[in-house]
Amino acid sequence: MVDRPKKPSALSATPGPAPQAQVTISHSNNRVAAVLPTGESIEVLLFGATIVSWKDAKGVEKLWVSEAAKTDGSKAVRGGVPVVFPVFGTAPDHAATSKLPQHGFARTSRWEFLGKSTSESSSTSGGGDDSVKLDFGLSPSNLSEESRKAWPSEFGLIYSVTLGRGNLSTSLVVRNEGDAAWEFQTLMHTYFRVGDIAKVEITGLEKSQYLDKLTTPIPSTATSPSSTLTIAKATDRVYSPAGGPEAPVAIKEGGNEKFSIVRDNLNEVVVWNPWEAGAKSLADFAPKDGYKEMICVEAGAVKGWVKLEGGESWEGGQIITAL
Known part of the structure; x- marks a missing residue:
């Protein structure tokens, strides 16, 4: 074979586009799903802007x-991450929200999907999207006539759900769109999945004041001991962590850290588990022994009220890292 001195060299491979986060809308335009190139995923119902999978x-x-959760928009979802606004529980003594149902209307209203945004990481192999943020909006035009009559204040909410590699962030912007001042409470009612509640302990709540909603008189106040919190009975407590919102609250199982929660402008943490009797009393709680595989650790602003004057805004959120 003749060796040609000017034979063409092999063509260099043309790099393809970096992998991107995939966002889809399904279930008759009622559910938004996002998947990162590395495989992490979330699903969010437009009903309540409730995260139902991570x-x-x-x-x-x-x-x-x-x-047994209802995901068809007929009632609030039992599980995932429902959004509580503008009242936590019920507040019969707070005139402005006294007519609202438990936990307000945000978790039972249909939100608008406002779109997605992504961030890229050049440090990871092949680049690609490092995270994806989904934005949802709620305003008076989204409310039922009943909710609008019960709470006629002018408002706007933007709820952002950001899926990262190993973490999930949720943040809420609340704006007073009217001239008159009003007050609100809010909470991110996160149901964490665990393997065995008997092996779970929660750190970051040591030496913290809390309201126990299951004692008499209701609620009673106490200060938690210096030991970690374990769950061995029905629990419904509102903690004001001694370390403030910047100090992480962690969920451990079998001595290993499973989740870490860092809060921004959300000063309280609610810990809830219905236990056996409570689970049996809830029609949409299934299986009835499911309380053994869940724990609610909920970041919120629920002790007292946040007041917004006309045109003012407030923002709070949490970052959950799965370990």
């Missing part, structure tokens, strides 16, 4: 959702 890169579910 899976890691291996497809392991991080949230607990009742098998």
